[in-house]
Amino acid sequence: xxxxxxxxxxDPGPSQRPFSAGAISGVLAxxxxxxxxxxxxxxxxxxxxxxxxELATVAVGWTAMAIAGAAYARIFGRAANNIxxxxxxxxxxxFALWAAGxxxxxxxLSGGKAPAGPAALGVAVSMLVWGGAIGLLMPFVHRPLHxxxxxxxxRAEVGPSAAAGKDHPPLRxxxxxxxx
Amino acid sequence: xxxxxxLKKAITAGIAGAAVMEIFSLGGRLAGLNTVDLVQQLSTVxxxxxxxxxxxxxxxxHLGTGVCWAVFYAFMFWGRLRLRPPLQGLLFAAxxxxxxxxxxxxxxxxxxxxxxxxxxxxxxxxxxxSVPVVAxxxxxxxxxxxxxxxxxxxxxxxxVGHKLSPPPPRRPGQTSAKxxxxxxxxxxxxxxxxxxxxxxNGKWRRDEMDSTGHYxxxxxxxxxxxxxxxxxxxxxxxxxxxxxxxxxxxxxYCDPQMEDLRDYGPEPIVxxxxxxxxxxxxxxxxxxxxxxxxxxxxxxAERYPWVRFYTPVNEMxxxxxxxxxxxxxxxxxxxxxxxxxxxxxxxxxxIRMSDAILKRRDDAIFINSESGEFYQPCCPDExxxxxxxxxxxxxxxxxxxxxxxxxxxxxHDLLTSQGISQEDIDGLAHREVPKRSILGVDYYEWNERLIxxxxxxxxxxxxxxxxxxxxxxxxxxxxxxxxxxxxxMDAHGAPRWLWRQWxxxxxxxxxxVPLVGFTWYSLTDQIDWSIAMxxxxxxxxxxxxxxxxxxxxxVGLSYxxxxxxxxxxxxxxxxKTLKEMMG
Numbered sequence: 200x201x202x203x204x205x206x207x208x209x210d211p212g213p214s215q216r217p218f219s220a221g222a223i224s225g226v227l228a229x230x231x232x233x234x235x236x237x238x239x240x241x242x243x244x245x246x247x248x249x250x251x252x253e254l255a256t257v258a259v260g261w262t263a264m265a266i267a268g269a270a271y272a273r274i275f276g277r278a279a280n281n282i283x284x285x286x287x288x289x290x291x292x293x294f295a296l297w298a299a300g301x302x303x304x305x306x307x308l309s310g311g312k313a314p315a316g317p318a319a320l321g322v323a324v325s326m327l328v329w330g331g332a333i334g335l336l337m338p339f340v341h342r343p344l345h346x347x348x349x350x351x352x353x354r355a356e357v358g359p360s361a362a363a364g365k366d367h368p369p370l371r372x373x374x375x376x377x378x379x
Numbered sequence: 380x381x382x383x384x385x386l387k388k389a390i391t392a393g394i395a396g397a398a399v400m401e402i403f404s405l406g407g408r409l410a411g412l413n414t415v416d417l418v419q420q421l422s423t424v425x426x427x428x429x430x431x432x433x434x435x436x437x438x439x440x441h442l443g444t445g446v447c448w449a450v451f452y453a454f455m456f457w458g459r460l461r462l463r464p465p466l467q468g469l470l471f472a473a474x475x476x477x478x479x480x481x482x483x484x485x486x487x488x489x490x491x492x493x494x495x496x497x498x499x500x501x502x503x504x505x506x507x508x509s510v511p512v513v514a515x516x517x518x519x520x521x522x523x524x525x526x527x528x529x530x531x532x533x534x535x536x537x538x539v540g541h542k543l544s545p546p547p548p549r550r551p552g553q554t555s556a557k558x559x560x561x562x563x564x565x566x567x568x569x570x571x572x573x574x575x576x577x578x579x580n581g582k583w584r585r586d587e588m589d590s591t592g593h594y595x596x597x598x599x600x601x602x603x604x605x606x607x608x609x610x611x612x613x614x615x616x617x618x619x620x621x622x623x624x625x626x627x628x629x630x631x632y633c634d635p636q637m638e639d640l641r642d643y644g645p646e647p648i649v650x651x652x653x654x655x656x657x658x659x660x661x662x663x664x665x666x667x668x669x670x671x672x673x674x675x676x677x678x679x680a681e682r683y684p685w686v687r688f689y690t691p692v693n694e695m696x697x698x699x700x701x702x703x704x705x706x707x708x709x710x711x712x713x714x715x716x717x718x719x720x721x722x723x724x725x726x727x728x729x730i731r732m733s734d735a736i737l738k739r740r741d742d743a744i745f746i747n748s749e750s751g752e753f754y755q756p757c758c759p760d761e762x763x764x765x766x767x768x769x770x771x772x773x774x775x776x777x778x779x780x781x782x783x784x785x786x787x788x789x790x791h792d793l794l795t796s797q798g799i800s801q802e803d804i805d806g807l808a809h810r811e812v813p814k815r816s817i818l819g820v821d822y823y824e825w826n827e828r829l830i831x832x833x834x835x836x837x838x839x840x841x842x843x844x845x846x847x848x849x850x851x852x853x854x855x856x857x858x859x860x861x862x863x864x865x866x867x868m869d870a871h872g873a874p875r876w877l878w879r880q881w882x883x884x885x886x887x888x889x890x891x892v893p894l895v896g897f898t899w900y901s902l903t904d905q906i907d908w909s910i911a912m913x914x915x916x917x918x919x920x921x922x923x924x925x926x927x928x929x930x931x932x933x934v935g936l937s938y939x940x941x942x943x944x945x946x947x948x949x950x951x952x953x954x955k956t957l958k959e960m961m962g
Contacts, residue, residue, distance in 0.1 A: 209381070210870050212933040244495045278381050280928045287450050298482045306499050313489065315497040320424055320490045338928070348606055348931055352939035359944070361937060362878035 209276035214351035217272035217279070220341035221333075225268015227340070228289075228332035229261050232325040239321020241314060248305065248312045267296060268333055272341075280341055285334035293330020297323055382454050383590050383906055383917035383927075385534035389453040390446050392530035396468075396523040397445025401438075403519050414515040415484070417441055424490045448475050449527045457531060458916035468528015469521055476520035480513055533915040535590040535906055536583050539658045543586075543620060545631040546594040549639055556605045558644035560685070563958035565951040566861065566896025567942045568648065569604055569924060570613030571597075572905045574912060575655040576701070576708035581662065583915060584655075588617060590906040590917070591927060597636050603925055604645055604902055607935060608942035611896065613690065613748075613863070614640065615650035619657045622675045630682060637683050648688040648746055651676055651732060652725075654698050654708060662710035663702050663721035669728040677735035684740060687961075690748050690863075691732035694821065695725040695777035697750045707913045718773070719793045726780035726807070733813055744960055748819035748863040749778055751848040753827045755839065760832065767830045775855065778818070780807050782856050815960050817895055818856055819863030820849045822880065845883040850892075859893040859956045864900035866922035866934075868909065873922070873934035881941060893956035899938050903927055 211217045236242040246256040271292045272279050279285055301322045306313045314322050351357070356364075400417070407414030421437035422430070456471045457464075488507035489497065537543070572587045588594055604612055616633035623629060640647045652672055660668050676691060692698070699721035702709040710717065729747065736743045752774045756767035769789065776790050785808065786794070794804060822845040825838035845862065853860060862884050867876035877899060888894040904923040907916055919927060924935035945951045 212870070212931070212936075214931055214933075214936060240495065247496060277926055277928065277930065280926075280930060282928070283386065284381075284384065284450070284454055287447060287454065290447060291451060294478075298478070302482055302486060306504075311498045311500060313497055313499050315489045315492040315494050317424075317490070318495040319486060323486065323490075342930075345930070348936065348939060351931060352607070352936040352943065354936065357874055357933060357937040358940050359878055361874035362882060364872070364875045 209278050211276050213354055213356060214346040214348075215277075215280075215341065216344040216346075217276065217341070218269045220337060220344050221269040221272025221279070222265045223268070223344075224333045224336040224340045225264045225266070225271070226261060227336055228268065228329045229264040231332055232264070232329035233257060233260075235325040235328050236321055239317045239324070241318040241321030241325065244314045244318035245305075245322065248309045248314070264329065267292075271333060272337060279334070279337045282338045285337055286331050287334065289330040289332070289334020289337070290327055291330065292333070293326040293328075296330070297326035301326065381919060382457065383535050383919065384450065384453040385531075385917075386450065388531050388534060389450045392452075392527040393446035393449030394442050395530055396449060396526040397442045399526045400445070400519045400523045401441065403522050404515070407515065412515075413511040415512055415519065417479075417519075420484075420487050420491075424487060445523065445527075448523075449531060452527055453531055453534065457534070458914075458918065463528075464532045465525045465528040468524040468526070468531070470524070471528070472520045472524025475523070476517050479516050479520060480508065484508065484512065484516065533583065534917040536578075536585045536915045537589070539577055539582055539584045541584070543589060543594065545629070546597055546635060549635045550598060554602055554605060554643050556643045558640070558642060558646060559610075560646075561961060562610070562646070563953050563961050564610055564946070565954040565957070566611040566646075566648075566898075567609060567938075567946065568611040568613060568645075568861075568863075568896050568898040569609050569902045569938075570648075570650075570864070570898060570900045571600060571615070572901040572903070573615030573617065573650065573653050575617060575619050575653060576698075576912065577655060577658075577662070578708060578711075578913060578915070580711055581658075581709070584619065584658075585907070585912045585915065586617065586619075587906060587912075588615075591903050593903070596929065598639060599929055600902055601636070601639055601643070601645070603929060605643065607924065607931075607939040608946065609645045609902075610942075610946075611688070612640070612645040612647055612902075613650055613898065613900070614647045615653040615693070616679075618652055618675065619655055622657050622671075624657075624659055625671070625674060628675075628678055628682075637686075641683070641685055646688065647686060648690055649679070649683075649686050650690040650693050650748075651679060652692045652728065654693065654701070656709075663699060663724055664710050664712075664717060666720075666724060668724050669731045672728045673731035673735040676732035677739060680736045680739035680743070687740065687742065688744050688746060689733075689736055690746050690819070691729040691736070692725050693748050694750050695722060695729065695781075696752070696774050698725055699777065700773075701911065705911075707911055715793065716797050719776070719790075719797045719799075722777045723780065723794060723797070723799055726777045729777075729781050730807065730810070737813060742815065742961075743813075744815040744817065745813055746817045746819045746861060746863065747778070747781060748821060748861075749852075750774075750864075751820035751822045751826055751845065751852060753843065753848050753851070754830055754836065755827065755842070756830050757832060763830050763832060763834060766834045770828075770830070770836065778852075778856065781812070782816070782818075782858065783808050783810055783812055784856060816858055817861050817960075818852060818858040819861045819898075820845070820852050821864035821900070822848060822862065823865060824867060824876075841879075845880055846886050849883075849887055850890075853887075853892050859895055859960070860887070861894065861896040861898070863896075863898050865898065866900055868920060868922055870921050870932055870934070873932070874937035877934055877937050877941065888950075895954055895957045895960075899924060899934065903929070904932075 246253045404416040422433040574587045620632045703712045703717035703721040706713040754767040754770040756763045827839040828836040867873045905920040908920040
């Protein structure tokens with residue numbers, strides 16, 4: 200998928216701030232997700248599994264979701280700025296986080312303990328809600344963070360010396376070069 | 380944005396796919412098979428006290444999930460494989476099927492347990508999976524994929540004859556810019572990609588202004604152009620939507636945009652015919668298109684008398700080649716004679732349109748934009764040399780006709796073999812070319828081609844460059860020139876290409892060629908140009924100064940830098956050639 204995204208110009212370019220926008224959106228999107236966790240009683244169960252207080256679980260979760268948000272923005276690049284499709288990319292990312300984190304990693308780290316019943320449902324729904332929310336929020340959070348056209352156009356790398364620059368090597372070639 | 384998605388089609392496909400899955404599950408159960416019913420599984424997860432509510436909610440979740448997967452398919456998967464659409468959907472269904480089997484179904488079993496927490500082993504996690512369950516889930520998802528694939532197709536364009544809603548009216552201006560009427564500034568231009576050929580033997584209309592969202596976001600697009608300092612914009616009102624028949628025009632498809640350009644700029648270079656004609660005119664083989672388009676051009680000039688710059692027919696050679704020689708657009712023929720007829724019709728249309736415009740505005744300026752092409756033989760093989768020679772002769776045919784340049788024997792004989800009379804050819808050869816004519820030479824990295832030993836044309840990249848190719852056109856026609864189109868499908872390498880093209884322009888100007896402008900084409904990304912719009916897939920072609928979210932690409936920043944650097948320099952603040960033309 201990375202090569203597909205790259206071929207279609209997903210690189211955010213020098214004037215965008217995907218990490219900051221993703222992290223902020225990730226933090227904001229955690230608010231409704233926590234609501235879902237509380238509604239289903241999942242927060243209490245997760246805290247028990249992790250051996251933390253509920254407050255500490257929220258703090259850890261919020262930090263993790265800020266990092267996850269930054270990762271989301273970097274992976275999806277310009278596609279994450281899409282008002283029409285962002286919610287879907289976010290939900291896909293939320294689903295992947297749920298499958299990788301709650302389904303796979305959590306039982307491994309906790310000696311096989313996993314949420315069940317409504318608590319398990321709450322965890323799944325909360326991750327989808329988080330994903331949908333970050334996807335919806337990203338375009339609106341990101342726009343004000345962009346460098347202005349005036350400032351961005353004054354960057355040295357977009358100026359006349361770009362004529363002597365290089366074309367973007369294909370992804371496969373980049374991988375081979377990095378291996379060497 | 381990765382793909383242009385038809386959300387309406389994707390939602391329909393997703394709901395239909397999920398419904399087919401559910402029908403399969405219920406049907407299987409009625410037939411006594413142990414098929415998995417995901418709605419039933421979902422409805423028993425929670426809400427045990429409200430079974431009806433639970434079933435309703437589960438059904439909605441199931442349909443919603445189907446929609447999500449279908450939209451995901453449309454964004455990420457559709458059109459990537461050269462398979463029939465239902466098979467593409469079937470292959471895609473492997474992804475949700477695997478996730479349903481490995482993650483969702485075991486998790487649903489966990490969710491139905493009474494406890495809030497359990498201790499799992501690998502065996503206990505996968506215990507709910509049996510062979511019938513796995514088989515049932517796999518078949519249900521295959522049906523889902525086939526259904527989604529069968530329904531979701533052609534997300535861009537529309538059936539020929541369909542009428543889109545006119546664009547939204549003008550909102551109160553948010554700009555302090557004013558159009559600089561009569562300014563002799565060097566043209567730092569861009570364009571709104573506006574191609575509208577038909578494909579599928581005239582049944583499906585491609586419409587780039589629709590696919591790129593310009594009809595809805597036209598005001599934002601013009602504002603972006605102004606913000607980066609664009610002085611001129613190549614703009615093609617949708618001929619196929621406006622011109623309903625002789626004397627019948629639907630100007631509401633371009634009135635708001637033209638009013639905005641009139642008041643605030645950038646100065647429009649109006650492109651009256653861009654790769655297609657209205658359905659009632661058929662295709663480029665119709666000898667009546669010249670007469671009809673002349674009527675349209677005259678009506679346009681009458682309605683918008685303030686417009687001074689026109690491109691009557693854009694890239695006549697490319698239009699004729701793609702339609703009549705490569706078999707991709709409009710008439711979709713592969714025939715040298717058909718090429719000659721299309722080229723003749725388009726050249727004839729250009730001339731008659733120019734005359735019609737000049738009757739309304741005698742100081743109109745014509746920018747005849749054409750693709751600057753060149754064919755290099757790979758070796759001394761006589762056959763290869765001949766193909767290259769023929770291809771090189773063919774590229775000049777439409778311009779030779781409109782600029783009254785003597786025809787080579789081969790092109791002359793080709794025209795007469797298609798029933799075009801010597802009298803008609805002489806009529807063009809002896810006509811007076813409008814004095815305010817500018818030759819626009821477009822250039823992309825595939826414009827230079829190598830004829831290989833098999834006689835096939837291979838893209839060479841930038842071998843000789845715009846300077847050399849444009850010089851050939853200058854030597855032949857001796858008209859003031861403009862670089863009317865370029866771009867590069869590499870968002871990272873595009874600034875490099877921009878600056879190099881610009882230096883080509885500067886060098887040609889220094890060599891004494893009167894140059895009046897430069898163009899990065901287009902303002903936003905385009906759709907399906909990686910496949911020459913030959914199929915309605917919706918692939919984003921990331922060559923714009925802005926992406927389809929209307930956010931600046933790096934090349935947009937570069938172009939702004941370039942314009943700021945040069946626009947107040949004496950040679951650019953007042954372009955001598957343009958001043959003479961406008962005076």
